[in-house]
Amino acid sequence: MTQTTEAAISLGEKGLTLPVSNRSAYFNYYWLRDNDPTSFNADTRERSFDIFHLAEAPVAKSASVEGDALVIDWANEDHITRMPLAWLDAYADGTRRPDPADLPRRPWYGDHYPNVARFTHTEVMSDPTKRRAWLEAMIVEGLAVIKDMPDSDEGLTELARVMGQVRPTFFGDYFDVKTHINPTNTAYTASALELHTDTPAEEHAPGIQLLHMRANTVEGGRNLFGDGVAAANDYREIDPEGFRLLAETDVPFFCEHDDYDMRSWQRIIELDQHGEVSGLTFSQHMLDLMDLPQEFLDDWYPAFCRFGKLLQDDKYIMRFTLQAGECIVFDNHRIVHGRAGYTASSGDRYIRGCYTDRAEMRSTYRALVSEGRFKR
Ligand SMILES: [Fe+2]
DSSP states (O other): OOOOOGGGOEEOSSEEEEEETTEEEEEEHHHHHHTOGGGBOTTTOSBOOOGGGOSSOOOEEEEEEETTEEEEEESSSSOEEEEEHHHHHHHTTOOOOOOTTOOOOOOOOTTOGGGSOEEEHHHHHHOHHHHHHHHHHHHHTSEEEEESOOSSHHHHHHHHHHHSOOOOBTTBSEEEESOOSSOSSGGGSSSOEEEEOSOTTSTTOOSEEEEEEEEEOSEEOOEEEEEHHHHHHHHHHHOHHHHHHHHHOEEEEEEEETTEEEEEEEESEEEOTTSOEEEEOOBSTTBOOOOSOHHHHHHHHHHHHHHHHHHHSTTTEEEEOOOTTOEEEEETTTEEEEEOOEEGGGSOEEEEEEEEOHHHHHHHHHHHHOOOSOOO
């Protein structure tokens, strides 16, 4: 940190300028007053200062550097702010606060199955190091397998709660995938299930999906998993204009039966704050009638088909049989999943599933790896 002198600080009408780490940096007075360390309650760790009730706009009467803090005496208020220079350095460029959970994604391909991150149920329940490694794999690769699951409903609930809360969808807290006599969903038949992300018709589809294989003795029914990030990154290179259409156009998804009619608009390819591919919303069986201008569809449909074909290529798809006692946990906005058809009369196949939330998973990860802003 560069030592700053009082003479180097320039007070303006709406903010002040001072050298921070060898650069001149400007800070708005509202920002300086609102983010004064004393604005936050150390117990609740929330802001307790109320900027709406300042009598007048904040203006510095004087400012100087004392030790490792900028000290401001405010003109219209009996208050002194001591702002750590380290904070000023971190926020000088208007970039997002460093996030330990914002890890680069590692795309994977169809040959990834032997390298999938694997942990036992006991490990992630009891060992914080394993738990951290599991969540890191979820953020970086979007998928992991938990082995040696208890053969109970509670085992899945316990596992989900390591990351966050069980996140209900419009069909409840949990779902059971087995053949149903009157199916309301392709998953509840023995038919093949094409690659998809779940519940695209929800306004905010759940971010993490857990599928606990409780029984699997049928012939067929191999599991298919593919990394949407890997496929979409490649598609971006091959067909930039098609990529742009799929990443910028909201398209309709639906889920309708006797007593529900869910609808939402989503982009097929999802980008993060860096402009990098962060995931997909993808489901042929729940894509609604495309109520977009027909001329626009002259371009959109070929792009959708080119990308859909690419995504189904063997290059991207792992094919394996999830065994009873295993739970696959994956990012429902990134990983597409499907299933080959199976012979229902050949044995039992039962998956119990639920969801939790991407944001809660990242929150748990941050709490494991960092001390946040309120280090004591
Ligand atoms: Fe699914």
